[in-house]
Amino acid sequence: MASESPIVPLAEFHDFVVRCMMAVEVSRDHAEALADLLVAADYRGHFSHGLNRLEMYIDDIKTKTNATHGTPKIVKETVATALVDGDNVLGPVVGKFCIDLAIEKAKTAGIGWVSARNSNHFGIAGWYGIRATQQGMLGMAFTNTSPFLVPTNSKKPALGTNPICLAAPAKDGDSFVLDMATTSVAVGKIELAETRGDKIPVGWAVDKDGAPLTEPGKQVGLSPLGGEAKTSGYKGYGLAMMVEIFCGIMSGAHYGPFVRNWKDKSSAADLGQCFVAINPEAFEDGFTDRMSDLMSYCRNLEPVEGESEVMVAGDPERKHMAKCDKQGGIPYHPNQIAGANVLAKSLGVQPMKTL
Amino acid sequence: MASESPIVPLAEFHDFVVRCMMAVEVSRDHAEALADLLVAADYRGHFSHGLNRLEMYIDDIKTKTNATHGTPKIVKETVATALVDGDNVLGPVVGKFCIDLAIEKAKTAGIGWVSARNSNHFGIAGWYGIRATQQGMLGMAFTNTSPFLVPTNSKKPALGTNPICLAAPAKDGDSFVLDMATTSVAVGKIELAETRGDKIPVGWAVDKDGAPLTEPGKQVGLSPLGGEAKTSGYKGYGLAMMVEIFCGIMSGAHYGPFVRNWKDKSSAADLGQCFVAINPEAFEDGFTDRMSDLMSYCRNLEPVEGESEVMVAGDPERKHMAKCDKQGGIPYHPNQIAGANVLAKSLGVQPMKTL
Numbered sequence: 140m141a142s143e144s145p146i147v148p149l150a151e152f153h154d155f156v157v158r159c160m161m162a163v164e165v166s167r168d169h170a171e172a173l174a175d176l177l178v179a180a181d182y183r184g185h186f187s188h189g190l191n192r193l194e195m196y197i198d199d200i201k202t203k204t205n206a207t208h209g210t211p212k213i214v215k216e217t218v219a220t221a222l223v224d225g226d227n228v229l230g231p232v233v234g235k236f237c238i239d240l241a242i243e244k245a246k247t248a249g250i251g252w253v254s255a256r257n258s259n260h261f262g263i264a265g266w267y268g269i270r271a272t273q274q275g276m277l278g279m280a281f282t283n284t285s286p287f288l289v290p291t292n293s294k295k296p297a298l299g300t301n302p303i304c305l306a307a308p309a310k311d312g313d314s315f316v317l318d319m320a321t322t323s324v325a326v327g328k329i330e331l332a333e334t335r336g337d338k339i340p341v342g343w344a345v346d347k348d349g350a351p352l353t354e355p356g357k358q359v360g361l362s363p364l365g366g367e368a369k370t371s372g373y374k375g376y377g378l379a380m381m382v383e384i385f386c387g388i389m390s391g392a393h394y395g396p397f398v399r400n401w402k403d404k405s406s407a408a409d410l411g412q413c414f415v416a417i418n419p420e421a422f423e424d425g426f427t428d429r430m431s432d433l434m435s436y437c438r439n440l441e442p443v444e445g446e447s448e449v450m451v452a453g454d455p456e457r458k459h460m461a462k463c464d465k466q467g468g469i470p471y472h473p474n475q476i477a478g479a480n481v482l483a484k485s486l487g488v489q490p491m492k493t494l
Numbered sequence: 495m496a497s498e499s500p501i502v503p504l505a506e507f508h509d510f511v512v513r514c515m516m517a518v519e520v521s522r523d524h525a526e527a528l529a530d531l532l533v534a535a536d537y538r539g540h541f542s543h544g545l546n547r548l549e550m551y552i553d554d555i556k557t558k559t560n561a562t563h564g565t566p567k568i569v570k571e572t573v574a575t576a577l578v579d580g581d582n583v584l585g586p587v588v589g590k591f592c593i594d595l596a597i598e599k600a601k602t603a604g605i606g607w608v609s610a611r612n613s614n615h616f617g618i619a620g621w622y623g624i625r626a627t628q629q630g631m632l633g634m635a636f637t638n639t640s641p642f643l644v645p646t647n648s649k650k651p652a653l654g655t656n657p658i659c660l661a662a663p664a665k666d667g668d669s670f671v672l673d674m675a676t677t678s679v680a681v682g683k684i685e686l687a688e689t690r691g692d693k694i695p696v697g698w699a700v701d702k703d704g705a706p707l708t709e710p711g712k713q714v715g716l717s718p719l720g721g722e723a724k725t726s727g728y729k730g731y732g733l734a735m736m737v738e739i740f741c742g743i744m745s746g747a748h749y750g751p752f753v754r755n756w757k758d759k760s761s762a763a764d765l766g767q768c769f770v771a772i773n774p775e776a777f778e779d780g781f782t783d784r785m786s787d788l789m790s791y792c793r794n795l796e797p798v799e800g801e802s803e804v805m806v807a808g809d810p811e812r813k814h815m816a817k818c819d820k821q822g823g824i825p826y827h828p829n830q831i832a833g834a835n836v837l838a839k840s841l842g843v844q845p846m847k848t849l
Contacts, residue, residue: 219574220604220776249575250607254777277739293795293804305736307743315739317732323725342697342725349798364729365719370678370697374719377672377807378733380788381660384632384670388662388785391778395788421575422609423746430743433735433750440648443704449648452732 144470145493152469153178155479155491156193162486163200164207169232176231176262179269181469184459187327188263190475194482196229199259202404203227211236211255219248222390223255227407230261234280234412238267241416242274249421251414254385256392258282258410265318265456268306271416272314279415280304283386283394285401288322289360291373294349296360297396300325301382306453308419309430316453321379322361329355342366386411467494499825500848507824508533510834510846511548517841518555519562524587531586531617534624536824539814542682543618545830549837551584554614557759558582566591566610574603577745578610582762585616589635589767593622596771597629604776606769609740611747613637613765620673620811623661626771627669634770635659638741638749640756643677644715646728649704651715652751655680656737661808663774664785671808676734677716684710697721741766822849 147155153174160170173196181189200206209226211233216222221240225233237253244251261267264280271278284299300320307315323343332339333355341351343366344358351367352358363375387394392411399406419426440449463469471479476493483490502510508529515525528551536544555561564581566588571577576595580588592608599606616622619635626633639654655675662670678698687694688710696706698721699713706722707713718730742749747766754761774781795804818824831848838845 214778215776217602217604217776220772222777247572248603249572250605252605252772256778290792290795290804292797292801293792294798295795297792297795303733303736305739307739315735317736319726319729319732323720340724342721364726365678366697366721366725369695370721370725371674371719373805373807374674377674378658380670380792380807381658381672383788384660384662384785388781388788389772389774389777391780391784394784396791417607417744418575419744421570421572422577422744423569423611425746426743429746429749430739433738433743436751437645437648437652437735440645440650440652442647443649446647449645450728452728452735 144472145476146466146468146470147491147493148468149178149182149463151492152181152190155483158488159193159197159482159486160200162488163197165200165229166207169229172231172235173229176266179266180263182460182463183263183265183456185263185456187325190471190479192260192262193479195260197482198404199229203259203407213240219244219250219252221251221253223253225255225258227257227259227409230259230410230412233258234261234267234414235270237412237414238270238278238280238416241414242271242276245276245416245418249418251416253414254390255412255414256387256390256409257407258392258412259408260410261412263318264302264304265306265316267414268304268318269314269316272306272308275308275419277305277307277417277419279413281382281385281413283383283392283398283411285398286396287326287361287401288363288376288379289345289349290376291363291368292349294347294359298376298379298383299398300361301379301386303378303382307430308427309434310427311431313431313434314453315430315434315451316456318452321364321375321382323364323366323375324361326361329358342370342372383411385413389413499827500831501821501823501825502831502846502848503823504533504537504818506847507536507545510838513843514548514552514837514841515555517843518552520555520584521562524584527586527590528584531621534621535618537815537818538618538620538811540618540811542680545826545834547617548834550615552837553759554584558614558762568595574599574605574607576606576608578608580610580613582612582614582764585614585765585767586621588613589616589622589769590625592767592769593625593633593635593771596769597626597631600631600771600773604773606771608769609745610767610769611745611764612762613747613767614763615765616767618673619657619659620661620671622769623659623673624669624671627661627663630663630774632660632662632772632774634768636737636740636768638738638747638753638766640753641751642681642716643718643731643734644700644704645731646718646723647704649702649714653731653734653738654753655716656734656741658733658737662785663782664789665782666786668786668789669808670785670789670806671811673807676719676730676737678719678721678730679716681716684713697725697727738766740768744768
């Protein structure tokens with residue numbers, strides 16, 4: 140982002156989200172759960188999932204009866220598992236409830252596996268995994284989404300971008316944070332290519348005949364990770380199905396092709412999600428030492444020509460956070476700040492202050 | 495396979511494996527565990543992992559002190575987790591012990607998560623998942639392997655082909671069985687292309703400079719699922735690392751670049767593995783109904799031109815099993831039967847009878 144990008148301190152962005160959500164009658168604790176998540180997304184450099192999504196969450200509130208007074212409930216549980224009904228509240232409120240429940244279970248049972256239904260868009264999956272690492276645990280999160288993924292040999296979508304997150308703690312605050320869609324790429328990446336007039340690589344998306352597309356704009360759906368069958372796209376399709384099994388199938392939420400379309404607000408989303416915490420103390424001592432050793436080995440591999448380094452999952456985000464720390468906050472495009480100001484005015488709250 | 499392929503009934507192949515293993519002083523129950531797995535591999539059409547590997551297991555026995563009299567032991571456990579020391583016995587013996595332990599735990603705790611060290615090559619990961627489905631549960635299995643996967647931007651391997659398996663039960667004996675390496679393809683697929691004089695697609699393997707390779711034979715390692723960085727190969731690299739975390743890092747086994755090379759028998763393999771069983775009864779009722787509904791939806795999608803159908807994970811294997819059932823057994827290439835006869839003679843056991 141250009142150096143003239145206005146900088147917003149993390150605390151100010153956090154407070155702005157809380158101000159906006161409370162203006163539409165969301166309780167302070169629900170507003171803070173959402174703010175925690177949106178700040179984490181932009182701080183980590185996932186700008187599509189932070190301030191960029193605030194209006195979507197506000198629209199969600201306007202069309203949802205439970206968003207301002209619901210609360211997630213445990214439907215069924217064992218010492219190590221739970222089935223949760225999210226009561227159609229904000230996705231990050233459901234997610235925080237579930238990962239915290241999983242962490243509590245993992246403290247005594249070694250693992251906590253929680254599957255939720257009746258949830259909503261939960262933001263970056265990484266946030267829930269990271270929350271577990273802050274208590275010295277491994278954390279996983281999965282969600283189903285609106286159908287975008289076109290199965291191998293099909294002409295139309297049947298599954299979502301169904302992300303997988305695993306976060307694992309290493310030494311001295313370091314961590315491994317995998318947070319990936321099971322499609323090759325997110326929709327946003329194709330939109331960006333279209334805006335720029337760029338072609339897209341074979342393996343990102345398919346056209347109405349199910350054929351690989353290189354011209355963005357005509358996609359009917361996304362290819363699974365791996366792309367075409369000859370490069371093992373059926374594996375990405377299988378992984379997306381795995382996520383759906385943990386989410387919609389296990390919890391009794393909407394699943395696969397029956398999840399409502401993106402931006403359709405005519406019915407409750409009823410998304411399925413899954414949250415797991417694993418306590419490394421239930422396994423061999425020295426987990427974080429071995430994590431750091433393996434990550435260090437990978438980071439020190441000789442890079443191919445033209446690349447400066449080999450990274451591990453979470454490193455690009457770590458670089459972005461260091462940059463934010465140096466600048467005193469998150470750098471936003473001026474258009475995003477302008478949009479936030481319009482939103483502030485419409486809600487009658489104080490606009491977001493920049494440095 | 496050609497129609498003149500000799501057919502071996504499943505029971506006869508099973509008995510042949512037991513005969514061979516008992517001839518090298520393996521106990522009957524260990525020999526049967528291996529036989530169960532090898533039969534399942536060939537019956538499912540994964541010929542690289544069945545009869546084809548029998549000699550490798552026999553070589554393993556000859557170089558391992560514990561293979562004939564060891565037994566896996568629980569090092570540490572909770573109601574839902576266990577850390578197991580495989581005692582360096584045959585991989586399928588360790589695996590069967592662990593998945594059965596996970597299933598027992600899942601009966602009461604809803605989930606069983608077992609991580610094992612000091613194990614050996616465990617064959618097809620799918621077998622352990624399927625074993626859980628036979629008791630109405632979801633089953634997962636993971637193993638680390640010798641280093642083959644070249645991380646994104648690296649010039650040399652650092653992780654194994656690290657497979658992921660999830661099997662989930664559907665109605666009327668149907669099931670979803672995902673069993674996939676986190677590399678684009680297995681080494682065998684590249685060897686086959688070389689034998690045939692075919693080129694290989696970009697995204698399968700890299701050369702000594704870490705550049706994509708299309709000429710088989712010069713690979714220094716395999717590309718992660720997703721291939722190059724522009725088609726999100728870093729996701730496959732991240733998934734391989736996830737598997738390594740569940741296996742070597744969690745259990746204290748060898749991990750990543752420190753796993754011995756393939757076919758090196760100078761030291762114990764000390765592989766790390768992970769086995770999970772999840773009881774759908776701990777979650778929303780009707781799991782198998784929803785599984786069947788989603789699988790049926792996918793199977794009934796209109797296929798792209800030139801393809802006869804859309805499948806779900808496990809369908810190609812299901813077709814192969816049906817073919818075997820019709821023929822009365824597994825069809826082998828005559829060279830494989832010849833090899834098995836040589837092996838039988840060297841061990842002084844009855845050769846394998848064909849139909």
